[in-house]
């Protein structure tokens with residue numbers, strides 16, 4: 065490094081330059097977010113009317129509303145999260161309370177991490193073969209819900225594990241010393257104390273499930289429903305899938321924007337909710 | 351009621367094995383559906399450039415190249431941007447700013463891929479058409495959208511890595527008169543290196559596996575892209591586009607593509623796991639917690655200021 | 659001395675292969691306060707947590723030797739943990755209320771033990787709070803969170819919670835560390851007044867406290883039992899010079 069360059073890059077200068085560049089890049093990222101929100105909400109919200117939310121879709125989505133689609137989305141999501149919760153929370157309890165770090169926990173954690181990395185289209189293929197074809201469920205809310213359960217499992221495991229680890233270890237000591245079994249201690253003391261953290265995982269899972277497209281399109285199908293689903297074995301089209309069809313086929317820009325606005329608003333609120341819950345919870349045990 | 355603890359433990363172990371079981375059954379079903387075809391037509395057909403599934407030619411090479419190209423492009427955009435954001439969040443932003451910026455990133459993470467794809471259609475494609483020419487739908491468009499989509503992953507995991515660097519490292523460096531930037535560059539980043547590498551690898555995995563957004567902006571022509579402005583088709587897009595109507599060998603070929611995708615993502619995850627393997631989960635602060643498990647290399651800070 | 663309530667023989671405790679306590683013998687008489695003193699890290703807590711097997715179940719300690727409670731060796735295996743811990747209650751070094759109200763804390767153990775009737779629980783709450791000299795201070799806020807009590811009150815709540823189990827032995831691990839002199843005094847008073855109803859084991863690193871309240875004292879050092887005997891004798895005429903050094907504060 066020659067003397068001139070060195071002077072130009074004097075620590076104070078480098079410091080100022082680095083700060084400027086890094087903050088600018090941060091601003092770019094935030095700018096992208098604002099752009100997306102402004103675009104989608106700005107153009108979509110005004111088409112989100114009560115009728116839009118409560119009417120049947122007409123003319124392949126060109127007109128009318130999204131009621132059966134919203135209901136189908138909620139059912140798929142609820143089913144997914146409900147099925148994933150016992151698996152995720154159970155795994156977390158086992159990892160935190162019943163076993164020492166070792167080969168088994170490494171395998172379990174690695175399995176969960178890999179599952180988290182599996183692309184949703186692969187979940188779609190898998191759900192299609194297993195639930196739709198092999199188990200004969202057909203394109204259905206049930207098949208999509210179970211597929212989503214597997215997709216949200218890693219999130220649930222991770223957040224539940226963190227939540228349980230944040231519970232002070234002395235609660236277990238105290239509960240055992242008062243004549244509780246380990247399982248009673250977990251049920252009556254540790255799980256309630258970890259509940260807000262576990263709830264965060266649930267909320268995040270819900271957000272992920274609502275926004276999912278690739279895995280749902282092959283398991284719930286994509287044909288436009290003309291009535292509110294009456295059973296879990298009916299196929300449905302979720303909001304994301306509906307939006308995908310509208311946007312890709314250029315069916316109706318207004319309805320596409322409105323659907324996107326509903327999606328983005330719902331998911332953003334859900335994620336913010338999760339973030340706030342988690343922060344409250346973690347602060348309690350600091 | 352008192353459940354015997356052994357029974358509870360067994361039951362929980364079964365639940366805990368569920369994610370491994372799911373992973374195994376994903377592998378099982380995809381391989382069952384796809385592997386026979388690869389075996390039958392041979393690797394040279396399968397990895398050729400000729401994709402005419404109805405004519406019995408199942409070459410996925412162009413799609414493989416397409417996936418590779420958009421992934422590289424996405425990394426070129428997402429990695430510098432993501433790591434910069436992580437540094438700002440972890441090292442520079444005052445707490446008040448962090449309280450706004452962090453949830454903003456969470457929101458970015460939650461936006462569904464179809465919305466990203468849509469933003470590509472209404473913002474990126476027209477811009478490319480106007481300023482760079484070509485059809486708009488292209489590898490470049492896909493790379494831009496993917497670069498943004500992998501940001502939250504890269505930011506979150508790098509930030510974890512930065513936050514895991516003990517405060518004392520920074521204090522030591524600052525106390526020796528280093529500036530904040532020198533401290534970040536020479537002390538914090540090297541100490542967080544393995545976590546940041548893992549962040550990049552996992553970001554790669556997300557880019558390779560992303561489907562819907564890519565379908566919407568990449569143009570999807572099965573061809574060898576000669577410039578970033580050419581349309582291309584990725585492995586995932588191929589699955590999404592053809593799965594709906596494929597039957598017989600064609601469908602088997604798509605599952606075979608799924609095997610390739612699964613293997614790529616699995617090895618990326620394995621690599622990320624290796625990069626992070628020294629970072630054990632934070633032990634719960636209990637009496638049994640021992641510091642003995644931490645390798646010495648992680649406890650001794652690298653020499654703070656080693657300016658040549 | 660009549661037959662001891664708890665008698666420990668050749669007790670060894672290891673954590674992950676590292677020995678923490680070796681060959682400890684200790685007799686704990688009924689209806690008296692036995693103090694265990696010794697410098698930090700000498701193994702007092704480990705011994706205490708082994709008497710109700712918490713060290714084995716939670717800390718995964720490996721133990722050998724014998725601990726006989728009423729002539730039943732609890733280290734021999736096949737002991738019902740729940741039953742043991744109801745008979746051998748424990749109070750921890752810092753106040754450890756569980757999340758929930760004062761009342762919830764007090765009835766946690768009894769409910770698990772099968773006491774369901776409201777009237778029985780209420781009576782138990784009142785009698786154990788009275789025993790811990792806390793009734794007058796908290797009788798109006800039984801339904802409020804236990805975390806809202808002062809530190810000293812919390813610790814007495816924890817003692818009351820243990821008494822509500824109806825234990826025979828009460829293990830106290832430095833119950834007054836971190837408390838002010840008044841709270842400390844109240845706890846010592848309470849122990850004195852209840853001395854004849856329980857078998858007390860008091861781990862303390864305050865030698866004066868041991869001298870004030872206990873009838874017997876045991877001195878452990880580096881995981882070994884150095885000396886035990888009547889408190890007066892141990893403090894005035896120790897057999898081992900190290901004991902004298904420690905109780906007079908001439909020790910590292």
Ligand SMILES: Nc1ncnc2c1ncn2[C@@H]1O[C@H](COP(=O)(O)OP(=O)(O)OP(=O)(O)O)[C@@H](O)[C@H]1O
Pocket residue numbers: 637638639673678696697698699700701702703704705717863
């Ligand atoms: N859960 C555990 N895991 C590993 N080692 C432990 C554990 N608990 C205690 N030890 C070790 O056993 C030894 C005795 O510790 P113990 O807590 O019994 O001492 P103590 O006399 O109660 O000390 P203090 O007065 O500081 O409370 C110490 O060397 C300690 O490090």
Ligand SMILES: [Mg+2]
Pocket residue numbers: 702703704831
């Ligand atoms: Mg102790």
